[in-house]
Amino acid sequence: MLHKNLSVNSAGHLEFAGVDTTEIAKEYGTPAYLVDENLVLENFSTYQKAMKEYMGEGSMPLFASKALSYTGIYRLISELNGCIDIVSPGELYTAVNAGFDMSRAFFHGSNKTDADIAFGLKENVGYFVVDNVFELEEISKQASALGKTQKILLRVTPGIDPHTHAKINTGKVDSKFGAPIETGIAEKLFCKVLETPNVQLEGFHSHIGSQIFETEPFSDAARIMLEFIAMLHEKYQFETNYLNLGGGFGVRYTEDDPVIDYAERIKKLSGEIREHCEDFGIKQPNILMEPGRSIVAAAGLTIYEIGSTKEIEGFKNYASIDGGMTDNPRYALYQSPYTCVLANRMNDECDFVCTIAGRCCESGDLIQENVAIPKPTRGDILAVLVTGAYNYSMASNYNRVPRPPIIAIRDGKPRVAVRRETYADLCALDA
Numbered sequence: 001m002l003h004k005n006l007s008v009n010s011a012g013h014l015e016f017a018g019v020d021t022t023e024i025a026k027e028y029g030t031p032a033y034l035v036d037e038n039l040v041l042e043n044f045s046t047y048q049k050a051m052k053e054y055m056g057e058g059s060m061p062l063f064a065s066k067a068l069s070y071t072g073i074y075r076l077i078s079e080l081n082g083c084i085d086i087v088s089p090g091e092l093y094t095a096v097n098a099g100f101d102m103s104r105a106f107f108h109g110s111n112k113t114d115a116d117i118a119f120g121l122k123e124n125v126g127y128f129v130v131d132n133v134f135e136l137e138e139i140s141k142q143a144s145a146l147g148k149t150q151k152i153l154l155r156v157t158p159g160i161d162p163h164t165h166a167k168i169n170t171g172k173v174d175s176k177f178g179a180p181i182e183t184g185i186a187e188k189l190f191c192k193v194l195e196t197p198n199v200q201l202e203g204f205h206s207h208i209g210s211q212i213f214e215t216e217p218f219s220d221a222a223r224i225m226l227e228f229i230a231m232l233h234e235k236y237q238f239e240t241n242y243l244n245l246g247g248g249f250g251v252r253y254t255e256d257d258p259v260i261d262y263a264e265r266i267k268k269l270s271g272e273i274r275e276h277c278e279d280f281g282i283k284q285p286n287i288l289m290e291p292g293r294s295i296v297a298a299a300g301l302t303i304y305e306i307g308s309t310k311e312i313e314g315f316k317n318y319a320s321i322d323g324g325m326t327d328n329p330r331y332a333l334y335q336s337p338y339t340c341v342l343a344n345r346m347n348d349e350c351d352f353v354c355t356i357a358g359r360c361c362e363s364g365d366l367i368q369e370n371v372a373i374p375k376p377t378r379g380d381i382l383a384v385l386v387t388g389a390y391n392y393s394m395a396s397n398y399n400r401v402p403r404p405p406i407i408a409i410r411d412g413k414p415r416v417a418v419r420r421e422t423y424a425d426l427c428a429l430d431a
């Protein structure tokens with residue numbers, strides 16, 4: 001099937017991470033997120049090994065935890081002695097709650113508040129990824145009050161042309177993130193850092209976008225960043241320790257997407273980085289990458305129960321589920337493609353073309369359109385595949401819908417990693 005952790009057993013049921021998904025539905029209820037912890041570990045260590053082998057000893061991935069943030073995920077990354085990237089004080093808190101070694105954390109965000117900065121400094125976050133001069137000044141002020149020096153990276157925007165690379169939209173010159181190289185702001189910010197006390201500049205960061213299937217945009221971004229680094233070396237004799245190329249490798253959501261060998265891609269990119277460094281006559285900095293989606297997406301799946309079915313003769317069909325945009329807003333937000341299957345009838349003919357609709361009072365609450373499944377009956381189990389990234393982390397309580405649990409599966413054994421929200425939880429904050 002789509003990924004190696006998916007198969008069909010002799011009962012015609014969908015298996016995920018070696019477990020019958022219909023059994024999970026019976027035991028834990030629906031909707032529920034399932035997370036294949038073994039695949040999370042495998043994916044992250046693939047990056048670790050390939051980056052070390054091809055990009056040098058000091059090169060490594062940071063898990064972009066905004067893709068999937070709960071206490072257990074930080075424990076998994078800890079097991080591999082990995083680093084993380086966090087973008088909010090809530091993610092910071094969750095990592096601290098997991099006992100994560102915060103010296104291995106990189107703190108992002110384009111608008112960190114004074115309180116966020118204080119929190120990061122108190123918890124001894126290893127690196128702040130500084131987005132702008134306001135933040136730089138506040139970090140310096142607070143670090144000096146604490147008598148410490150904070151290591152930082154600067155987020156710069158390489159100005160990758162969105163017309164050449166349509167899906168890429170965070171590295172443009174007019175992005176809300178970072179200091180653009182093209183306008184000279186990045187160099188000004190760099191100069192400002194050199195005269196700012198209590199901060200130590202370790203390198204530069206760029207993130208060009210997400211769900212990118214080619215290595216070329218990364219190579220282009222690396223080239224622009226390395227040219228900038230070479231200029232700073234020549235003009236200011238500055239030695240860059242880290243070049244962080246951000247996240248963004250694509251994931252296979254449907255049969256239309258390619259099968260991707262991440263180690264192979266890292267190898268290819270490393271060769272291109274080496275060539276750029278030779279062209280600019282500089283020593284290669286340690287390379288960091290921040291994969292989120294490509295670590296967790298295929299390690300996740302969501303199960304739902306089918307309720308009502310509607311056939312509008314000559315128009316379209318609907319199958320309704322007991323979840324929707326509250327647990328997976330990505331179709332409503334971006335028309336993201338997903339693969340949907342009837343988990344309890346995997347061998348039946350898929351002759352019913354329908355729209356999978358959620359339970360919210362919102363016409364846009366859809367999971368996918370034009371899905372071919374066997375004609376469902378009430379109580380069938382629908383599985384939406386590859387939902388490990390940006391589903392749980394983007395979930396909401398719209399319509400006062402409680403969030404589903406995360407059932408983590410390790411070595412074929414399921415357990416509750418995040419319990420299901422209750423109605424009492426929904427009212428717990430109400431005065």
Ligand SMILES: *Cc1c(COP(=O)(O)O)cnc(C)c1O
Nearest residue numbers: 064207210247248290291292293
């Ligand atoms: C979102 C994000 C990532 C992760 O991107 P993926 O596409 O999930 O790999 C990495 N770094 C930064 C700064 C991000 O904003």
